Amino acid sequence: MSENDESQAQREAIEVDRTKGDFKYAEDYAFDAGIGLNPQVIDYISKVKGEDPWILEFRQKALKIFNDLPMPTHWATQDLDSIKFDSIRYYLAKGQKPVRTWEEVPEDVKETFERLGIPESERKFLAGVEAQFDSEAVYSRMKDELEKQGVIFCGPTEGLRDHPDIFRKWFGKVIPAGDNKFAALNSAVFSGGSFIYVPKGVKVAQPLQAYFRINAENFGQFERTLIIADEGSEVTYMEGCTAPKFETATLHSAVVELVALKGAKIQYITVQNWSANVFNLVTKRGVAEEDAEVRWIDCNIGSRLTMKYPGVVLRGKRARGEVLSIALANDGQHQDTGAKMIHAADETSSNIIAKSISVGAGRSTYRGLVHMPKTLKNCKNNTECDALLINEHSRTDTYPAISVRGQKNSVQHEASVSKVSAEQIFYMMQRGLSEGEAMSLAVNGFVNDLVKEFPMEYSVELKRLIELQMEGSVG
Amino acid sequence: MADSLIIKNLNASIGDRQILKNFSLTIPKGEVHAIMGPNGTGKSTLAKVLAGHPDYTVQSGEATLDGQPILGQEPDSIARAGLFLAFQYPSEIPGVTIANFIRAALIARQEKGAPFDAKAYYAELYAKMDALKMDRKFTSRFVNEGFSGGEKKRCEILQMMMLKPKYAVLDETDSGLDIDALRIVSEGVNHMRGPSIGCLVITHYQRLLEYIVPDRVHIMYDGHIVHSGGKELAVELEAKGYDWVKKELASA
Numbered sequence: 001m002s003e004n005d006e007s008q009a010q011r012e013a014i015e016v017d018r019t020k021g022d023f024k025y026a027e028d029y030a031f032d033a034g035i036g037l038n039p040q041v042i043d044y045i046s047k048v049k050g051e052d053p054w055i056l057e058f059r060q061k062a063l064k065i066f067n068d069l070p071m072p073t074h075w076a077t078q079d080l081d082s083i084k085f086d087s088i089r090y091y092l093a094k095g096q097k098p099v100r101t102w103e104e105v106p107e108d109v110k111e112t113f114e115r116l117g118i119p120e121s122e123r124k125f126l127a128g129v130e131a132q133f134d135s136e137a138v139y140s141r142m143k144d145e146l147e148k149q150g151v152i153f154c155g156p157t158e159g160l161r162d163h164p165d166i167f168r169k170w171f172g173k174v175i176p177a178g179d180n181k182f183a184a185l186n187s188a189v190f191s192g193g194s195f196i197y198v199p200k201g202v203k204v205a206q207p208l209q210a211y212f213r214i215n216a217e218n219f220g221q222f223e224r225t226l227i228i229a230d231e232g233s234e235v236t237y238m239e240g241c242t243a244p245k246f247e248t249a250t251l252h253s254a255v256v257e258l259v260a261l262k263g264a265k266i267q268y269i270t271v272q273n274w275s276a277n278v279f280n281l282v283t284k285r286g287v288a289e290e291d292a293e294v295r296w297i298d299c300n301i302g303s304r305l306t307m308k309y310p311g312v313v314l315r316g317k318r319a320r321g322e323v324l325s326i327a328l329a330n331d332g333q334h335q336d337t338g339a340k341m342i343h344a345a346d347e348t349s350s351n352i353i354a355k356s357i358s359v360g361a362g363r364s365t366y367r368g369l370v371h372m373p374k375t376l377k378n379c380k381n382n383t384e385c386d387a388l389l390i391n392e393h394s395r396t397d398t399y400p401a402i403s404v405r406g407q408k409n410s411v412q413h414e415a416s417v418s419k420v421s422a423e424q425i426f427y428m429m430q431r432g433l434s435e436g437e438a439m440s441l442a443v444n445g446f447v448n449d450l451v452k453e454f455p456m457e458y459s460v461e462l463k464r465l466i467e468l469q470m471e472g473s474v475g
Numbered sequence: 476m477a478d479s480l481i482i483k484n485l486n487a488s489i490g491d492r493q494i495l496k497n498f499s500l501t502i503p504k505g506e507v508h509a510i511m512g513p514n515g516t517g518k519s520t521l522a523k524v525l526a527g528h529p530d531y532t533v534q535s536g537e538a539t540l541d542g543q544p545i546l547g548q549e550p551d552s553i554a555r556a557g558l559f560l561a562f563q564y565p566s567e568i569p570g571v572t573i574a575n576f577i578r579a580a581l582i583a584r585q586e587k588g589a590p591f592d593a594k595a596y597y598a599e600l601y602a603k604m605d606a607l608k609m610d611r612k613f614t615s616r617f618v619n620e621g622f623s624g625g626e627k628k629r630c631e632i633l634q635m636m637m638l639k640p641k642y643a644v645l646d647e648t649d650s651g652l653d654i655d656a657l658r659i660v661s662e663g664v665n666h667m668r669g670p671s672i673g674c675l676v677i678t679h680y681q682r683l684l685e686y687i688v689p690d691r692v693h694i695m696y697d698g699h700i701v702h703s704g705g706k707e708l709a710v711e712l713e714a715k716g717y718d719w720v721k722k723e724l725a726s727a
Contacts, residue, residue, distance in 0.1 A: 418569070422529070427566035429550035430526050430559075431580040431634065438551075441579055445570025445617070 029134075033091035035218070039063060042188055045091045049157045049191070052164075062177035062187030069181040077334060079305050083279055088220045088251055090189045093136040130155070130210040132223060135191040146204060152197040153208055156224045159195030166197050170228055174257035174285050174313070182281040182307075186222045186255040193223030193254065198233040198264075207236040207269070207455070212252075214278070220251040227257070229264035229292075236267040238458065251279050252303075258286030258294055262316065265293045269458055273465060274303035276332060282308045285340070288348075290316030297454060298325040299462055300335050301469060309367060311340030314348035314379075321350040324454075326447050326462070328469060329362030329394070338367035338399075341381055343409075349380040355447050356387045358394030359469075366398045366415075374405030383413045388446045390420050390439060418446075440470035478504045478541055480558075480642045480673055485536030485546075487524045494520040496698035498536070500675075502642065507674040509684055511709060512695035513717040518677045519563060521695075522646040526560040527553045540642060555584055557641030561631040561648050567619040573630060574600065574614040577637050584638075603636045607663050624651030625660075632663040642673045649683035661686030681713040696720050 031048050033041045042063055046056040071080050130141075130153065142153045152163060159167045177187035194210050214221050229235050252274065260266045266286060274280055280303040286294035296310035312321025323339035341350035356364035366385045381404075387396035396417060404411050420442045428438035443466050444451075451459045480502040487495040494517045502508050512518055524531045525538060527550035538546050545553045568576065577600065582591055604613060607629050619627050628648055635643055645664070649657055664674065664687050676687055684692070684706065692708040693700045701724040702708070712720070 421566070424566045424568060426526075426528055426550055427562065428568065428576075430554050430562075431576070431638065432551055432554040432583040433579060434551050434583070435549075437579065437583060441571055441576070442568060445568055448570035 029092045031091065031093040031135075032089065035089055036086045037063070037088070037090055037189070041090055045189060045191060048091070048093070050161075051157070052160070055160060058172065058177070059188050059190075062184045065178050066181060066184035066188055069178075069184060072181060076307060077305060077336065079334065080279075080281075083251060087218055089218055090220050090222070091191055092134045092219060093191075130194055130208075132192040132210065132212050132221075134214060134219060134221065142208070143206075149202050150197075150199040151202060151204060152195065154195050156190060156193050156195050156226070159226070163195075163197065166228065167195055167226060170257065170259050171226055172257075174259060174287050175255050175283050179283060182253045183255050183283040186224060186253050186283070189220070190222045190224035190255065192221070193225040193256075194227070194237070195225070196227040196235065196237065198227075198229045198235045200230045201232045202230075203234040204236070207238045209238045209240070211240050212254075214250055214252065218250065220253065222252075223254045225254065225256040226259075227266055227268070228259045229261060229266045231261045232263045233261075234265040236269065236455070238269040238271070240271050240273070250277055252282070253279075254282045254284075256282070256284040258284075260286060260288045260292035260294050260319075262289045263291045264289075265295075267295045267297065268310075269297040269299075269454070271299045271301075271458060271461060271465065272303070272306075273301045274306075276302060276304055276330070278303045280306040280308065282306075284308065284310040285313065286311070286321070287313045287315050288319035288321055290345075291318050292316060293320040293322070295322040296324070296339070297458075298323065298337070299465075300325070300327040300337055301465055302328075302330075303333060303335075305334045305336065307336045309338040309340050309369070311342065311369075312350065313342045313344055314350060315344045316348075317345045318347045318349075319345060320348070323352045323354070324450055325352075325354045326450060327354075327356040327364050328443075328466070329356065329358045329364045330469065331360035331362055334363045334365070336365040336367065338365075338369075339383075340369040341371070343370075343372040343376055343379045343381070346376055347378045348376075351381070352383040352385075353450055354383075354385040355450055356385075356396060357390065357443055357446065358387065358396050359390040361393045361395075362390075363395040363397075365396070366400070368400040368402070370400075370402045370404070370411060372404045372406060372409045372411070376406050377408045379406075379409045381411045383411070385415045386446070387415075387417045388420065388443065389417065390443075436470050440467045443470055480504075480538070480540055480675070482521075482525070482538045483536055485521075485524070485538060486534040487520065487531050487536075488534065489520070489531050494531075494698055495524060495536075498699045500693065500700060502673045502675055504541075504641065504673045505670040506690040507668060507676060507687060508691045508693060509676045509678060509687075509689040509709065510693050510695050510700075511678060511681070511712055513720065514679065516695050517698045518695055519646055522560055522644045522675075522677060525553075525558060525644060526550055551583070554640075559635050559638055559640030559643045561628070561635055561643065561645040563647040563650060565619050565627050565631055567617070569617055569620055571618050572615050573618055573633070576618045577634055580634070580638060600633075600637065603633055606636075606666060607633055608659050609633065625653065625656030628652055628656065628660050629663070632660050636663060636667060640672065642675070643667075644675045644677065646677045647679065648676070649678055649680060657683065658686060681709045684709045694720055694724060696724060 033044045042059045046059060073080055175183050177184050198204060212223060227237060258266050288294045294312045298310055300306050310323050314321050321341050325337055327335035327337045329335040339352040354366050358364045368383055370381045372379050385398055398415050402411055425438045444463055451462055482500045485495050485498040510518055527548055533546050540556055540558055543556055609629055689706050692704055694702040
């Protein structure tokens with residue numbers, strides 16, 4: 001086999017199977033904010049949603065911030081300059097209101113989600129599901145007993161309108177509009193997402209789940225999620241994301257804020273499988289009060305560029321924060337991911353385990369921030385970042401920033417880069433595995449210790465996604 | 476002779492180094508053959524070329540497995556056709572347990588989507604591990620990671636016993652083994668011996684052949700077989716040394 005044939009075979013072996021998400025339906029939208037971004041677009045979105053004046057004001061201020069902030073290309077990739085904000089559509093909806101029975105969902109939307117296997121998974125193990133099609137939720141349902149216990153699971157429009165006393169207090173507080181350019185953009189045009197409140201002491205045993213689906217070309221999806229776990233409560237939230245394959249770039253820019261009050265636990269799981277044209281620029285941060293725990297499990301597969309650094313502000317004593325992340329960068333993709341741990345109280349602890357896989361000409365970057373000021377004591381952080389390269393052309397970079405002062409604080413940092421060697425592949429193939437199966441096994445082995453931390457259902461799903469990625473067109 | 480591994484006039488190279496030169500050998504099913512020879516004579520190359528290693532170029536010749544040509548096939552097709560190579564230096568596969576690895580190899584041999592009988596699989600795996608005196612805890616260790624030389628070779632034999640090949644090539648399986656490990660590994664091979672498998676044992680030393688007694692012994696030098704005989708040839712070679720091969724057999 002010549003070298004060219006070999007790299008061709010390798011590309012085929014790892015070609016992404018997007019057939020599951022790569023289909024789209026007619027774009028007949030009743031509500032369309034048009035193309036481009038200006039104050040009138042913001043007015044339109046706010047009016048369609050029937051929002052209170054303070055929300056419109058919040059949006060308009062955020063738009064100014066967005067326009068004033070420079071693109072962060074001084075530290076991030078120049079590829080951000082390829083986003084043409086003037087040719088994006090910022091709000092598209094069919095005038096849908098989230099319905100509670102699957103039968104009421106419009107046929108084409110229903111078919112979309114059926115093809116993605118969504119109502120099917122709900123029947124199996126979920127406590128509640130919300131499905132978002134472009135800008136608005138089309139379906140939202142939660143088990144009755146949770147509703148009786150006072151759990152709220154809705155979108156931001158409904159949350160701010162029906163439960164202002166609960167959500168307004170925290171909305172935009174964990175991640176203010178001025179946090180970064182894309183948080184500002186989201187604050188200006190946000191639509192859809194989840195608002196969740198779990199009352200004191202309520203432990204939601206099964207996960208709540210949301211699906212985000214981009215259907216329209218040149219569209220930006222800007223969902224906004226806020227989860228508040230009141231004292232001593234527990235909740236797991238899972239989001240899945242897909243989009244069909246478009247020729248032009250599509251933007252997904254979400255903001256996710258988590259608030260874990262005293263002794264509460266929030267686990268937030270993302271399994272995204274964006275198609276290769278999506279710019280995925282997401283800001284995620286949680287606050288953990290005394291004895292609370294915030295855990296991000298973040299699996300980034302697909303997209304053209306993902307920039308995402310989930311963070312935890314450890315604000316109360318003994319608060320714990322954790323980020324477990326897996327990023328897979330295939331040909332033409334850049335996964336720029338990492339984690340931030342801001343220690344702001346004594347005896348807080350944080351753990352970061354980041355694993356990245358670069359395939360073909362794929363590129364992965366880890367950026368980490370761990371901050372422990374000198375006023376604190378007995379804080380701990382553990383950071384591990386491991387990179388796996390599948391061939392010569394892939395690339396990985398690590399930028400850890402750790403600032404630790406003060407007494408009795410401890411930090412551990414480990415990083416490794418390994419490669420799947422031709423000998424390993426030959427060894428596995430000699431046992432009868434195809435090249436794709438061999439690579440998939442090596443990748444699954446690499447992420448194995450992390451995947452064990454996931455709830456069972458998601459580890460199975462992730463393994464399947466990795467297999468799809470690695471096997472691709474190889475029969 | 477359809478029920479044989481037949482290698483005819485095989486010429487193979489790596490880079491611009493010619494290694495196999497008109498190599499021919501026939502191993503009938505049910506027999507154990509040994510290839511002995513000095514270092515650098517092409518023994519391990521033979522094993523890798525048969526298994527389809529991409530680094531080697533085959534210029535001419537043929538190799539058939541029960542009549543089925545294997546040269547030029549992908550390594551996984553050759554493996555599924557029934558050729559097993561016990562590696563001299565098996566690769567580590569971090570994060571993949573032995574149990575999952577062998578299971579994946581067995582599933583690769585099944586029809587796509589066919590159900591896998593996990594209960595029967597573990598029963599068989601444990602029985603074979605007992606035979607190789609391997610601790611049950613071994614199933615959850617990662618393939619070859621942190622293994623001693625003896626553990627690696629036992630793991631190779633375990634895979635061979637589970638995958639049940641038609642032909643097995645054991646490349647320097649005795650290297651890095653102490654006497655106890657050598658005995659256990661040999662017992663594993665002897666346990667598999669029978670009418671349904673042909674074995675090619677590659678070794679530098681006669682020691683291994685005291686435990687795995689071959690039907691035929693071949694002496695390889697400079698890329699081809701220069702002398703063949705019964706099991707007593709190994710003893711003769713041990714006594715006379717490889718200089719005998721170089722001086723007398725190679726020039727013959």
